Amino acid sequence: MNVRVLVALGIVAASLVAPGTFAQPAAKPPAPPTPYWPDGRVNLGPVPGGKGHWNTGPGNLSENPVKMNGAFLASPADVDKVAPFQPWARALFLYRQETQAKDDPHARCKGPAGPRQFTTPYGLEIVDQPELKRLLILSAGASHAWRVIHMDGRPHPAGEDVNPTYFGHSVGHWEKDTLVIDTVGFNERFWMAGRPAGMVHTDQLHLIERISRPDFNALRYEATIDDPGAYSRPWTAQAFNIPWTPVESEEFFCTDNNRYGEHHGGANP
Amino acid sequence: MKGSWVGSWGPSQHHAADVLIVLNWNGKSITGMLNPGTDNMPIKNATLNPAGWVLCFEADGKDRSGSPLTYIVEGKIENLGLSERSIVGTWKNQKESGPFRIRRQ
Secondary structure: OOHHHHHHHHHHHHHOOOOOOOOOOOOOOOOOOOOEOOOOOEOOOOOOOOOOEEOOOOOOOOOOOOOEEOOEEOOHHHHHHHOOEOHHHHHHHHHHHHOOOOOOHHHHOOOOOHHHHHOOOOOEEEEEEHHHOEEEEEEOOOOOOEEEEEOOOOOOOOHHHOOOEOOOEEEEEEEOOEEEEEEEOEOOOOOOOOOOOOOOOOOOOEEEEEEEEEEOOEEEEEEEEEOOOOEOOOEEOOOEEEEEEOOOOOOOOOOOOOOHHHHHOOOOO | OOEEEEEEEEEEOOEEEEEEEEEEEOOOOEEEEEOOOOOOEEEEEEEEEOOOOEEEEEEEEEOOOOOEEEEEEEEEEEOOOOOOOEEEEEEEOOOOEEEEEEEEO
């Protein structure tokens, strides 16, 4: 077979293929729809018989879009895009950024509390317990901790009954297909975001989280921060999606062979 | 700032008295109490300058004869990134002065 024949065969073969076949990748199939429980509530976990968890997403706790370099602002001049900091909180946030989060309590295996629970590596699961009128949010990463969301209409404790903790006291309710969680009673022993690192809060923090599942593969998370101790006004961070990962979450304990302190100039846990 | 801070103050590091300070922050001002109990002294005129992280406050007390004294404390926050941070500086009144060091619990 000579060269002319080969070329002719190539031209014939190419003419039999639809234009653009090689230029366009296969279209990504649409995500399955949002799953619901028989009573009409959104299922925020795996379907019965299935498995999976919500893995770490690219969430950034910032009021406005800001260019990031990992957990740090690409430019410190963007600090005022992040949140309406009070002067002291702004200075402390910048100090934590400048020092590359070397003092991050999270890296010493403290609880991944506040919005940070939704960006912590190894992800989380949301377990619905309607018979107990509560939800559990299980963190696979960090300190392998869990958080209880009371769905029975109880109020927050007040006055001397408030015992400040990492996760605080959470009550929740449904607004159509959105889970709204209202939390108070935080302590000040954690940093409430992994990105940007070093976000500041006080024990006056009142956190409102809105969680929904727009389709099977996405958990949408939005946080409103009301902390008159650290910010000049309440603010809402840009919502972000957390991807569904159809495998069991891993067992992970932060305290296993933790070397963060050695690498960042501080103590190991 | 909020929380209980314990440490010492005195004419020298080797002759210092224990001190407990409870500080509060409501989002606008720092308030608190020196040595809560029978000899407590409310702090006043407290300021925190984030540029340098210097805390200043005053407290009105009395000496052993009952004469009024005004304590003036100025210290810099150390280990800022830690919850168990410290304030290290000096104190003075009309009669004495010395080092001051407290650590957040």
